[in-house]
Amino acid sequence: METVSQSIPLENFIVLSSIVFSIGVYGVLARRNAVMILMSVELMLNAVSINMVAFAVYTAPSLFVGIIFAIFVITIAAAEVGLALAIVLRVFKNRGTANVDEIDTLKW
Amino acid sequence: MTEVFFYIMAGIVVVGALGVVLVRNIVYAALMLIMSLLGVAGIYILLSVEFLALVQILIYGGAVTVLVLFALMLTRTDDLKAKLDGDQKPLAAVAAIALLGAFFAMISQTTWPRDVNQLTVVPFGDIGDALFSRWAVPFEIASGVLLVALVGAVVIAMQEEGER
Numbered sequence: 097m098e099t100v101s102q103s104i105p106l107e108n109f110i111v112l113s114s115i116v117f118s119i120g121v122y123g124v125l126a127r128r129n130a131v132m133i134l135m136s137v138e139l140m141l142n143a144v145s146i147n148m149v150a151f152a153v154y155t156a157p158s159l160f161v162g163i164i165f166a167i168f169v170i171t172i173a174a175a176e177v178g179l180a181l182a183i184v185l186r187v188f189k190n191r192g193t194a195n196v197d198e199i200d201t202l203k204w
Numbered sequence: 205m206t207e208v209f210f211y212i213m214a215g216i217v218v219v220g221a222l223g224v225v226l227v228r229n230i231v232y233a234a235l236m237l238i239m240s241l242l243g244v245a246g247i248y249i250l251l252s253v254e255f256l257a258l259v260q261i262l263i264y265g266g267a268v269t270v271l272v273l274f275a276l277m278l279t280r281t282d283d284l285k286a287k288l289d290g291d292q293k294p295l296a297a298v299a300a301i302a303l304l305g306a307f308f309a310m311i312s313q314t315t316w317p318r319d320v321n322q323l324t325v326v327p328f329g330d331i332g333d334a335l336f337s338r339w340a341v342p343f344e345i346a347s348g349v350l351l352v353a354l355v356g357a358v359v360i361a362m363q364e365e366g367e368r
Contacts, residue, residue, distance in 0.1 A: 104210045104250070107311060112214045112247070114307035116221050116240075118300045123225035125296030126289050131275050132230065135237050138268065139221050142244045145256075153251050153323045155316065160326045164339050166256055167331075170263055171346045175353035177268050181275040182357035194279040197290060 109150035117143035130184045130194045134177060141173045210250055216243035230276055238269045252325045 116139055123136025145166040152162025188194050220240025227233045241264040248257035335343055 104207055110311050115218055118304040119221040119225055121303055122296050122300035125299060126293045128290040135224050135272060139224060146247055149251050149253055163253055163331060168346055170259055174263055175350050177271055178357045179353050181271055182361040184275055185278055185361045188279040
């Protein structure tokens with residue numbers, strides 16, 4: 097494996113990832129449509145992937161566990177989004193809404 | 205040159221992400237998500253992990269966003285626009301900014317274990333080798349998870365008998 101000198105320091109990627117993660121957190125908390133919340137969750141998952149890949153290539157290149165983890169994150173995100181959207185469709189069919197504030201049957 | 209490319213890509217990612225959480229039209233938000241995810245693919249190329257960039261474009265840029273757009277189409281109601289954001293919007297903004305502040309404080313205080321101006325190019329083949337030897341069991345489990353999720357999604361979204 098060859099090492100290349102990179103003009104961008106590791107911090108830039110970490111800062112980018114934390115910005116995107118915070119935006120995702122804001123989306124999950126502020127949005128009320130279930131599909132929009134899922135989209136924000138996707139943003140958060142991507143932020144984590146950037147973080148792990150950056151650490152993998154900069155600090156632990158011989159193992160590159162971070163890259164493998166990012167592959168698994170993408171796989172699980174695909175499974176998660178498929179299932180979650182099926183649940184949203186089901187709820188929409190039964191209740192006529194995709195607004196998470198109105199789906200409060202389990203709320204005590 | 206690389207730096208310019210990084211700032212362009214980071215800008216695309218951040219603008220797309222902001223679009224997802226701020227735009228009023230829900231379909232535009234989904235399109236902004238595509239933009240953001242493709243920007244992340246560019247970031248992967250900058251990190252010299254081309255394989256992940258390809259996977260990102262295939263799975264996120266293709267499959268996930270198409271799925272999201274279909275879900276948006278199928279769950280469309282007239283009052284969608286009015287209820288896009290909840291009353292807790294200011295609180296959510298405060299929480300997100302506090303989290304960002306905490307992240308920045310941590311980043312500025314951390315000392316990295318080695319010179320962080322060098323990155324290592326991990327070849328395609330090495331990733332494949334690792335995935336099918338050291339990580340073979342998690343890999344198989346992931347395929348099982350995908351199968352279960354596929355069947356589960358079909359069963360959950362299926363019309364039950366006796367339903368219209």
